[in-house]
Amino acid sequence: MAQSERHRSIVDALSQKRRHPFAFMGLLLVGLLLTGGLYAAATTVNQVQGSNVADGYSAEQVEEGERLFVANCATCHGMNAEGTPEGPPSLVGVGAASVDFQVGTGRMPMQMSGPQARATDPVFNDEQIAQLAAYVASLGAGPAVPDEEWLDTDQGDPARGGELFRINCAMCHNAAGAGGALTGGAYAPSLQGVEGRYIYEAMRTGPQRMPVFNEANIPPSDTRDIITYLETLDEQGSPGGFSLGSLGPVSEGLLIWTLGLALIIAAMVWLTSRSS
Known part of the structure; x- marks a missing residue:
């Protein structure tokens, strides 16, 4: 009997607490705490997602x-930029520099299939290119668009840049940066008149047949020296007269052989006409 009375008193106490005027306020407080906790968790998730935005870009640009x-690239590269085994490669991890180079020089979107993409007038404006670069950069870490510090040719050394260029680049682009043929119908494009930013990005991303020169191979300061050397070549022009495409002894030898043969034939015709 005593236990029954004790149980009844406990039930009555709990019942009174449920009917207490502050019981509703307590339930409301618990609800608010739960809501706040869920909101905080959702905010944390959004912050983690937002952390994929690369430096220098905004979530709106992404x-x-x-x-x-x-709208313009997923047809070839896939909806998630994962690429296809038999087609365009994945863009995850290529970085903003690759997009800025390929789209900024008009190589992408590719106008026609072939051994390599050709430089044309860009399809997108600067703002749209930056937005595409921001999105691709958010997919994975990769080379970034260079800072202006490394494009300032006033700080570069053209003599050292020329030495580095002849060691690392001249075998394909030739010493004057005029470009040259490669195997399989590909070619090393001319670097004459190319904007320094695109030269820097091409070295870091290795488009087409070009190898990748990362910062461990050629530091940013050395890359700036190479850009300074190429800019110096553009400013100097061709002090010796006709450049003949700046292709070196091949074009020069062909010209000398052709002119020499023409002079010999002309001399033979003249001598024959004199003897008759």
């Missing part, structure tokens, strides 16, 4: 870049 990508 969002707009994704829209542009889906």
Whole structure:
């Protein structure tokens, strides 16, 4: 009987607490705490997602870049930029520099299939290119668009840049940066008149047949020296007269052989006409 009375008193106490005027306020407080906790968790998730935005870009640029990508690039590169085994490669991890180079020089979107993409007038404006670069950069870490510090040719050394260029680049682009033929119908494009930013990005990303020169191979300061050397060549022009495409002894030898043969034939015709 005593236990029954004790149990009844406990039930009555709990019942009174449920009917207490502050019981509703307690339930409301618990609800608010739960809601706040869920909101904080959702905010944390959004912050983690937002951390994929590369330095120098905004979440809005990433969002707009994704829209542009889906509308113009996903047909070839896939909806998630994962590429296809038999087609265009994955863009995950290529970085903003690759997009800025390929799209900024008009190589992408590719106008026609072939051994390699050709430089043409860009399809997108600077703002759209930056948005596409921001989206691709958010997919994975990769080379970034260079800072202006490494494009300032006033700080570069053209003599050292020429030495580095002849060691690392001249075998394909020739010593004057005029370009040259490669195997399989590909070619090393001319670097004459090319913007320094694109030269820097090409060295870091290795487009087409070009090897990748990362910062461990050629530091940013050395890359700036190479850009300074090429800019110096553009400013000097061809002090010796006709450049003949700046292709070196091949074009020069062909010209001398052709002119020499023409002079010999002319001399033979003249001598024959004199003897008759």
